Amino acid sequence: MPEGTDDPRLSAEGELALARLALDEGDLEHAAGHLAGAIAYAPTMPEVHEVLAQLAARTGGGVDLFPLDQHPFIGTVVARAHLLAAAGRPGDGLELLAAATGHAPLADWAGVPWVSAPELPGQLDPDQIARILMQVCAGIPDPVPEPAREPLWPYLRLARHAVAAHPRHGLLLGASSALARRVGALTLAMEWAGQGARELPSKLSEVWLGYAYRSAGRTEDALAALRRAVTHDPDDLSVYADIAGTLADHGELDEALEWIDRALTRDPGFDCAVHTGHRLRYRRDGSLDHLVALADFQRDHPDDSHEHSDLAECCHGQPWLGRVPAATEAVVAAIRQVLADGDQVTGGELRLGGLEPPSAMRSLLGEVPGLAVTVAAVPEPDLREPRRPVTHHLWRYDGTTAQPALSPPSASAVDRIRHLAHPAWPHPPAAYDAAVGLATVELDDLLGLLVHPPAPPATDLGRTLAEHDPTLWTRCVQVWVCLGLLHHRTDEPWPDSTRRRVLLDLVWGVEDWATEAALFALVTAAWMDPSVRAEVARLTAERLADAIVVGRRRPVSIQRSLAHLVLATPQAESSAAEVARHLLAQPAGGRQTPRPRRFGQFWHRMWSRLHR
Template identity: 35%
Template sequence: MAAGRLRQAAFHLGQALFHDPGVVDCYTALGEVAEAAGSSGAARELFKGDGTSVFPGNAAAIIALMAAEGQVADAVELLGSLVGVHPEKPWAAAPWFGEQQIPPVSVGIAVSAIWGAVDNPAPPETVDALAPWLALARKAAADPAAGADVLCALSALARRLGAHEEAIAWCGAAEQAEKAAGRVTQQTLIMLGYAHQDAGQPERAIEVWERAVALPPKNADLLLDLVDLTHDQGDFAQSLSWAERAVAADRKGVKPRAALLAARYRAGGKGSDADRLAELVDLALAHPEVPYLRTCVSRASEGAAWLQAVPPPTEAIARAFGHLAGTESDGGRVTDVSSRATSLEAPTPTTLFHTRFPGSTIAVPDPSEPDPRIPAATDFGPPLWTYDGTRATASVPPPAPEAVDLLHRVAAGIWADPLTAYDRAAAFSKLDAADLLGLLAHMPAPRDAPWVTVQRERPLYWERLAQVWVCLGILHHRPEELWQRSARRALLLRLLFGPDDWTVDAAAFALCVAAWHDPGHRTEIADAVARRYRHAARAVGRRPTALHDPLALVVLICPGVDAGTVALARKNLDREGPHWKDPRRWALPKWSRRRDR
C-alpha cells in the first residue's frame, strides 16, 4: 500500500482472510485499502481478479466491503454462498457479522446455501465454525416476518448442528403458519419429518411423512424416505408397501426400482430371490453415479448368509480348538492332545488345529461314501489338499510374509455387501497365484485384538472369513485376461471342485460375485456351482457333511442356477433345521459405505 501497489496489497489481504477470516486486523487493513482506492466500490474491483472466478479470501473481502457500505442483508446472502463452498472456515467470525438485524428472508437464502453443503450431522469443527450462523438463525426464527419456507431452511441447518429441539419447533411453527393461511404444504411436512428423524424420533417422522404423502404432488423421493425409515425400524412389510408405491409414482426411476427389489428380497420371497438380487446388483453396477443403489444392495445383504455374514465353522474340531485355546489363554498349558473323532472333517480347520497344537493326535475313521477326500474334478488343476489316509497335507508352500501382512490389512472385518467386498479385495491383485493359494492352505492366526477376542466365542471364524477374502481377491488376479481362459477362473474352479473343505464354498461364493459383475458368464458359473452342489448333496443322510449347508446357501443367491438344484438345496436345508435361516447372530464389525442422507 505504501508503494501504491493496491492490487498486490489486495492479493495479500485475500490470502490472509482465507487463512483466518476472524483476524480483526484484516478488516482494519481492508478499510485502509478502500480509503486508498477512493471508495469501497473501487476497492471491490481490486479483489475481483480476472473476472472469471474469485478466490474465496477475495470474496470475503468483497462481502465485507459491501457490509461496510450498509448492504448487510446482501452481504449475508453472499457470505452464505461462500460458506457453502468452504463450510469448515469460520467466515462468520468477521466483525461485521451479526451486528444488525437481518431480514429473515435474507437469512433463509444464506442458510439454504449452507445446510445443503454440510454433512448431517456436521463434524465438531464445522459446528464450531457455524455457531454464529445458528445464533443468526435463532434471531430470524423469532422474527414474526419469518415465513414457513424460511423457518424450514433454518430448521435444516439447526438439525445438522445438533439443535434438534429448535429444528422441530421451527418446522412446527412453519406448519402452524401454513395452517393459519389455509394450506399446509408437503415440503413443510417433509422438513418436519427430517427434524424428527434426526432427533431420534422415527415414529414421529413416519407419522408426519404419512401426512405429507397424502398431499400433492406425487413424490417418489418422499416415498423412498419412508421405505428407508420403515426398513430401519425393522418393519419390512411396510417398507415393501412404500417401495411399491414409490415405483408407482416413478415407474422409470432406478432408485424406486432398486428399493423395491431390495424390499422384496428382504421380505423373504421364494423362487426368484436370486433373480431379484441379480437385477438389483445389475442396477447398482450400471449406475455407479447413484449411491442409493449401493445402499439398496447393502440393505438386501443385511444379516444374510454370504451376502454379509460368512457361515461360521460347524466342525467339532473348531470347537475343540476354541476350548484348548481358551485353556492356554487362561494360563494353562496344552502339551499334547489325543482324541478320537467320529468322522473326517475339513482339512482347513483340521490343519489349523494341528498347527496350533503340534503334539495332538486325532484318530479318524475312514469316511463313508461319497468320500470327501476325493476331488469332484481335477480338470482345472491338482487339489489344494492331498491325503495320506485321513491326514490332509497342503499341496502348496506357505505364502510370503508380505502376503500375510496384506491379508491382515484386508480381512479386518466382514463386508456390508458383496460389491463392497469385491472392491476391497482388489488389494490382492498384487499377489501371484502361489501366494494366493498359499494363504488359503496356510492360513495365519488373527492379529487384531478384536478378532483374537472373537476366537473365544467363534473359534476359527476369522480364518474362515479370511479364506473368503482371499477367494474374492482371486477375482482380481491377472484382470487383463479374458475370463474364459483366465488364471482367476481356473484357480477358483480348481478350488470349487477340490476335496470337501472351507475353500470349496468360499470359491463358490467368489464365483457368484463374478457372475454378478459379468452377466455374460452367469450360465457357466451357475452350472459349475450347481454341479459342485449336487456332488456335495450326495452326502446328505449318508454321512456327516459340514460343506453342504454353506454351499447350499451359495446356490440360493447365485444367479442362473437351475430350478431343480435350487429346490434340492431348499429341501436339504429345511431337513437340516432352521439354524441356517438366522445368520444375524454371525454378525461382526463390517466394512460399509457411508450412507448419504
C-alpha cells in the same frame, strides 16, 4: 486438515508465534500462511483472531492474502471467511464457513461471536441465510450423532436469530427446521416447519414438515404432510419413495409398495423407486431375485441421482451375502476355548473321532504348538481325497496330518491380502469390486495364500480376531483370495479361463474351507455376470447334493455353509433352494424333521448328475 498433532492448541500457538514474527518483519504472506495453520488447529482461539485482526489492519482488510485457489487449505478458507465478515460481507463469510463445515464437520469453525450475534440476520438477505443453512445440512448426517453436535450449535443459534428477524420467510423457516431436525431439536424443527408450510405452501415446505414429524415419531402426521407434498408436485417421485419408506418402517408393506408402483408407472427407471421397491419386496417375501435385480440395475445405471444403501441394508449380516460364516468344526471350538481360558497352551494330546478339514486342523496346530493329534478313524468317503479329479491340489497328507502342497506366497502378496481381507462386505458386487486389488498377484501366490495364511494385521480387527477367533481370519484370507481369482487374467473368455478352472478345482478338491471360499467366488461371479448364472446355479446345487451324499456316511462340517451359498446364488434351482432351507431349519446335529415335498425330485436329478 492438519495431521500429526496430539495437542492442537499447542500447535496453534506455535503457528501463531511464527505469524507474529513474520508480521513484525513485514512478511505478510508468511504471516497469513501461519495464521491459516493456527486457525485450522484452533478455530475459536481468541489470540488467533487478534493477530488476524492485526494483519487485516496492516493490509486494508487482508482478504487477498487468503486466496481460494483450486484446492484451498481449510485454514485459508476459514481465515478468509472471518476477514470477509469483518469487511462488511458476513453473508459471503458464512458461505465459506458452511463449506468448511461440510468438509470437516467435527471442527468448531463457526463458534465465534460474530456468527451468533443476534443482529447478524438483520443485515442479510433471508434467502441467503436459507441457502447457507441448507449448505450446512447437505454436509452433515441426518441425524447427527450426539457427540458431534456441538460444532453445529452456532448455526442453530444463527437460525433462531434469523427466524426472529424474518418470521414469515417460508424458505428460511424450512431450512432452519432441517438443521434443527439434524441436531435433535425436534420441537423447534416441527414448529418452524409448520410455520414455514403456512407461510409458503409448497412441496418443499411439506417435505420439511413431514421429515420433522417423522423424526419426532409422529408417523401419521408425517405421512399426511408428505401426501400434501405430492399434491403440490405429482412429478417429484422422490417423495413417493419417502412415503413408501415411511410406511414400510411401520409395517405397512403393501401400501408402501403401492406408492412405489405409482412412481414406477410414471418412470420405470427412477432410481429411488427402483431401489426402495426391490428392498421392500425382499422384506416382504425374502426372494433373492429382488436383490439380484437390484444389483443388475445398479450395474446398468452407474450414474444414479445419489448413492443408495438398499442392497447393502438387505445383505447386512447375512451369511455370504454380507459376511463370512464362522467355522463350526470341533477343533475350532477347541481353539476358541483355549483362547477364552487365556492360558498359553503348548504340547498335549487331542483325540478326534474323525478327520476334519485341513484348514481347520492346521489352525489348531498353529494355535497349540507341539499338540499331538490322534484321529480315531477316517471314514469313507475319505476326506483326504478330492471329490472329483482336479489339477490344482492345495494339500498333501502324511497319514492324517495335512501339509501345504504349495510354496509360501511372496511378501507383496501377503501385504496385499492383510490390507484387504475382512469378514464383512456390503454385498457381493461390492466384494468383487474391492478384490480388484489382487488382480496383479500371481496365481502361485494366490494359491499359496490359501494354505499359508499370514498372521492377522496389527489393526483393531486383526487383534480382535487373533485374540478370540483366528480361524475367522484364515477364512477371510481364503474368501478374499478366491475373490481375487475372479480378477485373474480377465482377458480370457470365461468358459475356458484359468480363473474358472482353478475355482472349480477348489470347489471339487479336498473338502475344506477353501471349498466354501471358491464356491462363494463363483456365486459372486454370477451376481456380476448374468451369462454364468445357470452354470453356477447347477454347480451350487451339485456341490450341496454331494455334501448330502457324503453326510450320510460321515460328518460334513461345511454342509450348512454350502446351503447358505445355494440361497445366495442368483437363479438358484428351486428344488436345491428348498432343500437348503430345510437343512438350515434343522438344529445343528439335532433331530431331523421330515424332508420337504420336493426333496425326492431334487435328489433324483442330483444323483443322476453326480454319477454321469
